[in-house]
Amino acid sequence: MCAERYAEDSLRSHCNQIDMLSHVPVMADEVVDFFTGGLNEGLLVDGTAGAGGHLEMLSRAMPGMSFLAVDRDPAAVSILRSRFSDNPDVIVRQGSYTEVPDIIKELGLRNASAALFDLGLSSIQLDDPLRGFSYRHEGPLDMRFDDSTGTTAAELLNKMTEKKIADIIYNYGEEGRSRRIAKAIVRNRPVNTTLELAEIIDGSIRRNSFKILSRVFQALRIAVNEELDQLDRLIDDLDSWTKVGARIAFITFHSIEDRKIKLLFRDTPSYRQHSPRWVVPGEDEIRKNSRARSARLRMGIRI
Numbered sequence: 001m002c003a004e005r006y007a008e009d010s011l012r013s014h015c016n017q018i019d020m021l022s023h024v025p026v027m028a029d030e031v032v033d034f035f036t037g038g039l040n041e042g043l044l045v046d047g048t049a050g051a052g053g054h055l056e057m058l059s060r061a062m063p064g065m066s067f068l069a070v071d072r073d074p075a076a077v078s079i080l081r082s083r084f085s086d087n088p089d090v091i092v093r094q095g096s097y098t099e100v101p102d103i104i105k106e107l108g109l110r111n112a113s114a115a116l117f118d119l120g121l122s123s124i125q126l127d128d129p130l131r132g133f134s135y136r137h138e139g140p141l142d143m144r145f146d147d148s149t150g151t152t153a154a155e156l157l158n159k160m161t162e163k164k165i166a167d168i169i170y171n172y173g174e175e176g177r178s179r180r181i182a183k184a185i186v187r188n189r190p191v192n193t194t195l196e197l198a199e200i201i202d203g204s205i206r207r208n209s210f211k212i213l214s215r216v217f218q219a220l221r222i223a224v225n226e227e228l229d230q231l232d233r234l235i236d237d238l239d240s241w242t243k244v245g246a247r248i249a250f251i252t253f254h255s256i257e258d259r260k261i262k263l264l265f266r267d268t269p270s271y272r273q274h275s276p277r278w279v280v281p282g283e284d285e286i287r288k289n290s291r292a293r294s295a296r297l298r299m300g301i302r303i
């Protein structure tokens with residue numbers, strides 16, 4: 001990928017520009033249909049704007065709307081700023097989606113008529129060895145969406161108890177061999193790079209399994225970025241910054257996240273589920289974009 005060809009910092013932003021279209025938005029037609037189905041004016045918040053793939057399609061399809069694009073990752077934000085520099089209807093801000101109410105207040109905007117959250121990580125992040133998200137490329141074991149703050153995956157692994165590591169792998173990665181893998185990690189500490197970790201995992205299960213590697217890496221990423229706490233905080237105050245009638249869509253890649261969204265739209269009084277209750281990508285989309293495989297789209301209306 002581009003970042004491997006241009007590893008030097010000075011060339012990274014150039015590299016990001018080249019690769020910004022390498023992230024293919026998941027279930028983009030379904031997302032656009034949902035939002036265009038009931039809206040033609042107001043504010044649409046893309047709380048996980050990433051490379052701006054969904055946002056680009058939405059801003060074209062909904063010319064009467066204004067857009068607030070938020071992402072936790074400073075590298076994603078610089079891609080978004082450059083991609084939408086010619087579009088005065090799109091405002092870009094770096095931050096967590098939990099900060100959207102403050103950003104709306106600071107900018108003097110009205111509450112949102114629409115909100116999109118496409119959770120997880122983008123292909124751009126996954127493919128950049130310097131970010132440490134992938135077991136396929138050698139790189140520092142970092143995994144922070146915002147690398148200016150927080151604890152890296154290496155720091156977590158090198159200080160946590162074996163039990164805590166096993167719990168993370170089991171709960172967030174849904175991996176049954178969690179104890180064996182955690183024991184091997186603790187025995188081989190310090191662990192500093194992606195391939196060191198991959199080798200330890202492979203050694204502990206005595207084979208090379210991409211499925212297990214990807215579960216363990218996913219679990220660590222969720223822990224490093226406190227993704228489930230973030231999602232709980234978003235869910236808790238989503239009704240404070242969305243208008244009655246607002247259309248809200250979540251794309252999740254993990255069963256725990258999906259369950260939280262299912263309960264939000266089904267069981268809380270401020271929302272109703274939009275029909276169908278959920279959508280998954282078709283075979284054709286999965287063939288073209290394997291990352292879409294585990295995605296699920298849920299849509300709700302604020303009442």
Ligand SMILES: C[S@@+](CC[C@H](N)C(=O)[O-])C[C@H]1O[C@@H](n2cnc3c(N)ncnc32)[C@H](O)[C@@H]1O
Nearest residue numbers: 025048050051052053054071072073096097118
């Ligand atoms: C799957 S990508 C989004 C891709 C985007 N929909 C597109 O089409 O280009 C997920 C993005 O969410 C961002 N992200 C993850 N957690 C976040 C949070 N709590 N607040 C804001 N952004 C977050 C990641 O940095 C990543 O860029």
